[in-house]
Amino acid sequence: MNLDAVIFVPALTGSVIVGFVFLMFAAHYYLSVLEGTAAGAREIPWEGDAITNNFTKVFYLAWLMGLWAGPAYFVGRAIASGSDAAWIKLAAPLLVIWVVYPLSQLASLSASSVWVPMNLDVFARLAQKPLVTIGFFALTLPVFALIGIAFKWAYMTRGEFPLLFAGVPLLCFAVLLYARLLGRLAFALMFTKNLFKRKKKKKPKNEPAKSDADTEFDEAPLAPIQPSEMAPINTPDGELAGYNVLMADDPPAPKKRVKAVIVEDDPPPELEPPLRFAPEPPPLPPLQSPPRRPKSDRPLERARTWTDDDDDSTPYGVNPSEVKEDERIPAEVVKPRADEMALLDRRDAPKPPKVVWSVELLAFLLQPGTISALVVMSGLGVLAGVFVRVARAFDPTLGAE
Numbered sequence: 001m002n003l004d005a006v007i008f009v010p011a012l013t014g015s016v017i018v019g020f021v022f023l024m025f026a027a028h029y030y031l032s033v034l035e036g037t038a039a040g041a042r043e044i045p046w047e048g049d050a051i052t053n054n055f056t057k058v059f060y061l062a063w064l065m066g067l068w069a070g071p072a073y074f075v076g077r078a079i080a081s082g083s084d085a086a087w088i089k090l091a092a093p094l095l096v097i098w099v100v101y102p103l104s105q106l107a108s109l110s111a112s113s114v115w116v117p118m119n120l121d122v123f124a125r126l127a128q129k130p131l132v133t134i135g136f137f138a139l140t141l142p143v144f145a146l147i148g149i150a151f152k153w154a155y156m157t158r159g160e161f162p163l164l165f166a167g168v169p170l171l172c173f174a175v176l177l178y179a180r181l182l183g184r185l186a187f188a189l190m191f192t193k194n195l196f197k198r199k200k201k202k203k204p205k206n207e208p209a210k211s212d213a214d215t216e217f218d219e220a221p222l223a224p225i226q227p228s229e230m231a232p233i234n235t236p237d238g239e240l241a242g243y244n245v246l247m248a249d250d251p252p253a254p255k256k257r258v259k260a261v262i263v264e265d266d267p268p269p270e271l272e273p274p275l276r277f278a279p280e281p282p283p284l285p286p287l288q289s290p291p292r293r294p295k296s297d298r299p300l301e302r303a304r305t306w307t308d309d310d311d312d313s314t315p316y317g318v319n320p321s322e323v324k325e326d327e328r329i330p331a332e333v334v335k336p337r338a339d340e341m342a343l344l345d346r347r348d349a350p351k352p353p354k355v356v357w358s359v360e361l362l363a364f365l366l367q368p369g370t371i372s373a374l375v376v377m378s379g380l381g382v383l384a385g386v387f388v389r390v391a392r393a394f395d396p397t398l399g400a401e
Contacts, residue, residue, distance in 0.1 A: 007394040015387035020058070022380035026172070027057035029373040030179045033364070037183025038109060038190070040350030042360065046369025060114060064104045065097070067117050072096035090148055098144045102136070102182055109186055124195040129188060135357050136185045143181065146174040154385050158392050168381035172374050173365075180361055191352040 036044040076092030107119035126133045153167030227242030364370055 004394045004396045008391055008396060011387050011391035011394065015384060015391050018380065018387055019384040022377070022384045023058050024051065024054040025373075025380055026175060026377055027061050028054040029377060030061070030175055031057055032373075033176050033179040033370075034105075034183045034186075035109075037180055037364075038186035040187050040190075042363070043367055044364050044369060046367070046373070063115065064108060064117060065101065067104065068097055068100045069093070072100075090152060091145075094144055094148045098137075098141065102140075102185070105182060106186055106189070121194055121196050122189075125189040125192040128192040132185065132188050132356050136181060139357065140178060140181055143174050143178045146170060147178070150174060154381065155388055158389065161386075161389070164382060164385045164389065168385060169374070169378045172377040172381060176365075176370070176373070177362075180364060184356060184361060187350070188353060188356045190350075 032046065033044055072093035075096050076089055079088060079092045103122055104117045106122045106125075107116055108114050110121060110125075111119050150167040150171035153163040154171055155167075157163055224245075226244045228244050230241075232239035232241040
């Protein structure tokens with residue numbers, strides 16, 4: 001009894017599922033290195049992300065890569081048609097993708113949508129940095145060759161498990177290194193000019209003069225519609241119509257003129273002569289001044305006017321303030337932190353690099369996040385490769401080894 005089909009189907013299913021998970025993590029790590037480097041970061045800001053957010057990244061990279069995979073396949077097949085060398089069939093498509101793919105990736109990063117595969121602005125910016133562009137293609141050529149060799153060792157050989165364990169780590173390393181180089185190119189092109197940017201036209205300050213017809217139309221007042229000119233309303237009591245409204249204002253009533261009249265004062269009455277023997281009035285008591293209040297040092301009490309009603313009043317006591325002067329405004333509000341001042345004066349703004357291609361680009365490989373990403377990618381890639389090799393070994397159409 002042949003059990004090849006029984007083993008082949010689960011192995012094929014496992015290779016598809018594990019392979020897709022491997023591509024999800026690989027796409028996430030690739031784009032993290034690419035976007036972090038394109039933003040000018042020396043170290044990659046590795047951040048944990050949900051696995052569901054990496055689902056669309058696979059299709060995004062598949063769109064950019066698959067857009068040129070078809071033409072690359074036909075070009076490689078046409079080149080290798082007259083030769084029996086197997087490496088030409090693999091090298092020719094890689095050369096086409098090596099030239100065209102970075103253009104699509106740069107266009108996707110600089111366009112308004114990430115799904116735009118080509119942009120003329122990319123060619124204009126690359127022309128402004130010819131030495132940087134030549135250096136990028138010179139450095140990525142061996143990286144692409146390493147990707148092709150590692151991919152062939154990992155997934156295009158039957159049996160030979162040592163090649164699987166050697167090819168998958170090399171493939172993951174080459175993918176992250178290529179993302180680093182491509183991100184560095186995008187960062188260098190960020191300081192070039194956009195030659196295809198359209199300038200916005202300023203609106204004229206002076207509005208165009210209106211024609212006589214427009215002026216007459218604007219100045220012509222609309223005649224008001226009176227209720228008598230409108231159709232009446234049908235009600236159970238009959239047709240009802242409103243009262244007309246007088247729109248014109250009534251003329252103002254004339255004001256009466258007021259005349260000033262001088263009123264003569266009445267003559268004062270004649271005083272009767274005093275009696276000769278009238279008794280003298282009793283003497284008035286001497287005036288007593290109000291009691292003086294003691295002087296106070298408080299400015300409010302010195303400016304206060306004391307009256308007779310204040311004799312029985314008792315002023316409220318005022319306690320000193322319990323709030324200290326230093327505690328009213330927190331120190332962190334008065335004096336901002338150093339990182340806040342750095343955001344204000346833009347000290348952390350990216351600056352154009354003096355040297356684009358340097359050994360410092362490889363320093364990201366020593367980060368703990370990068371090492372963790374390589375371990376995760378390699379583990380998933382090896383597991384996917386095991387399923388692929390088992391499925392190829394028990395493929396009923398090819399026969400068992």
